[in-house]
Amino acid sequence: MKYSRRSVDAPAAGGQASGRESTAATFQGMSMGVPRRTSRDIRSDSRLDVLHAVLSAGETTRNEIAQATGLSPATVVTIVGELLAGGIVEETKSTPGRIGRPTATVSMSTERTRVVGIDVAETYIRAVLFDTALGQIASVEDARDEHDLDPDAVVEGIGRTIDRLLAENEVPREDVLGVGVALPGLIHGPTGVSIVVPHWTWHKVELDHLRERVGLPLVIENPLKSIATAELWLGRGRSCSSLVTVNLGTGVGAGIVLEGRILRGATNSAGEWGHSLLALDGRACRCGRNGCVEAYVGAPGIQLTLREIAPGHALADLDAQSDFITALAAVANGPDPDPAVLETIDRTAYYLGSALADLVAVVNPELVLLTGWTTWALGDSLVAATRRHLVAQSPGGAIVGAELDVSTVRGNSVATGVAMIVLERFLADAGLVTTSIPVAL
């Protein structure tokens, strides 16, 4: 934190610069220039605020919405009217007010529409049916061959899973407000859309194919940003404006929420913390780089740590990653824990705490939330030690006020989050919000 610079008496930075043409360029694309806000954006924000208040509360009143959002009661009445007219919210009941006339209760519409969220993982495709309050109605899962990288097969798999979900639940296609698909990898948007994962790059043609096969309004997002969206709307994001969600599984990655919005970055790839460096020239990562965080705290990385500590250990040879993590947790929490297992967990906590310290130092969130199946399996034995290492490794003061915890969002938060993005997008298409959601549609 100490800091010094040499004083250079070069020409002063004055206000005389010829920045006219560059300033004028700010209208040509969302990732160029300082975003300009118009009164239309403001209305959008207010509508999203109202929607957020209704979703958070489950059931609420116009007065409570005004309190929660800080909007004037008159504005809330107008916006709720628009959302009622659009079928987004509904009046559920009227309760007698303490003083005078009855108060109507407002909640998300659960009748009119359905939203589908799809989680495309390496070994499965899971489709979840939601109502517009994002309550889960049903879900189906189909296995996927992780070695089949043919985009056509993935597209057909997604289409088939949606068809099955709708058929089994007797949902007519016209009741579906939209489908959100979470695809692994970086999704560059909103124009030069392509999905980049190692050995798997989709361009416009594959996305057009997907859109055609699904045949319903479609949004595509990365699973990490989907998880962060779920946390923002349905988890700790309801009381906290800047947070980071960290998913621990085979791969690891982060979703960043700043001031109540997902950090997307210039090309929608912000949050690629899993492939940031933990150790220069360290372990080989499957992304091709050496020393990535994922190579240490992804499930195969944790298994490698155990092999380094105890080369012949029985658990070191387990083939399936989830079996390995489950067995590790069982031994660690059992009556007679194995020292090599305990050391593996502590070293993993050291790696994870060190890597999270970097994320906290750069982003300085209020809250870091761990999620993913490694988190659920190892639970507090990992989290408590990680918290200690995070504090010890944080550059002085960066951790002040930050908190490390386990996410409170359960279920398939990828599907939930990408369904939430469908809802945002639907409001945009209905002209109810203009906040740009840079995903492939």
Next chain:
Amino acid sequence: MKYSRRSVDAPAAGGQASGRESTAATFQGMSMGVPRRTSRDIRSDSRLDVLHAVLSAGETTRNEIAQATGLSPATVVTIVGELLAGGIVEETKSTPGRIGRPTATVSMSTERTRVVGIDVAETYIRAVLFDTALGQIASVEDARDEHDLDPDAVVEGIGRTIDRLLAENEVPREDVLGVGVALPGLIHGPTGVSIVVPHWTWHKVELDHLRERVGLPLVIENPLKSIATAELWLGRGRSCSSLVTVNLGTGVGAGIVLEGRILRGATNSAGEWGHSLLALDGRACRCGRNGCVEAYVGAPGIQLTLREIAPGHALADLDAQSDFITALAAVANGPDPDPAVLETIDRTAYYLGSALADLVAVVNPELVLLTGWTTWALGDSLVAATRRHLVAQSPGGAIVGAELDVSTVRGNSVATGVAMIVLERFLADAGLVTTSIPVAL
């Protein structure tokens, strides 16, 4: 980037949560809850947009401002009127329009007020006098004993430097609109303000003392955020909404601009990239952590790299860091470059490119701008190699569209940036903007 999770059929994330009280908490502090925008904020944003347009252009017209900001001509007329009445801008001349009546030109007021920016570094205190267009009028510099960590001595040093600057330039104190002081370290704001640098922690009492000694409206910010502010208003930020400024000197650090605003984080400590990990358990850093980026690409780190490559090298023993960097540059750019020096620069570029790849992966900016005296000294011999390593080390796709360049802001960008923050704060105090600027005032 490849990614998989195990499907867990835990209870679904529904909308039924009881988030009432947490949503209601969003009003109690700027770092809690999703920020709520009011129409007052909107006006502030519009005023800042207009101000930004005027500052960027130097001289401009209401029509050009409307084009650059996307605001309606009527709104621009209103806001320019307010800024004229507040003495922030002035009408400089009227030029005949191509069609019909003459068009008035608007620029920042250069008459009414002065702004002072102070750069407190380890070995000097530099005070720069600006007009409100942030044109530099004069500056003075006083030496500082870097071993004297007594806050009273620093406070008195700052006060004396300001007194001298104003006296030498015959500026009455009542002409000074405000003073910005850039102090090294993390500045936690806006309420629990304290400045944390190793061996140097200021709390409210020291800040009150500084405020009293200066006796003028005061803002305090960290030099890295000051540099980023200067870049945002007077450099590439005029045509680019997300960028990172990276300062290379004794210490190294980053300032992050997202969507046209400085990323401050929950406790104003975002951007502490210099003390994020490059190499787990690597070189000891003066911050107490091991393996920080700064330990490799700060000037002493570069010298250590040379010592590792060529232990007995003549330059390895130079005492003053700036002399070392200057000598290194001279040899590298000379007619017969020394292989050890070239290898030192290339290895530094490898370290720097790797560390920048992490920053790009997490933040995904459009642009990374290098600044600071190491950058000026080593110039393209460092920058070109760093760019190559950055691209090679970037997780697939994260670097797409990002650019590495040298900052175009010259002069003391710390002083310029912190003076710009004074201007923003002045507009806030005048009721012209309400955008919260979380610095000590």
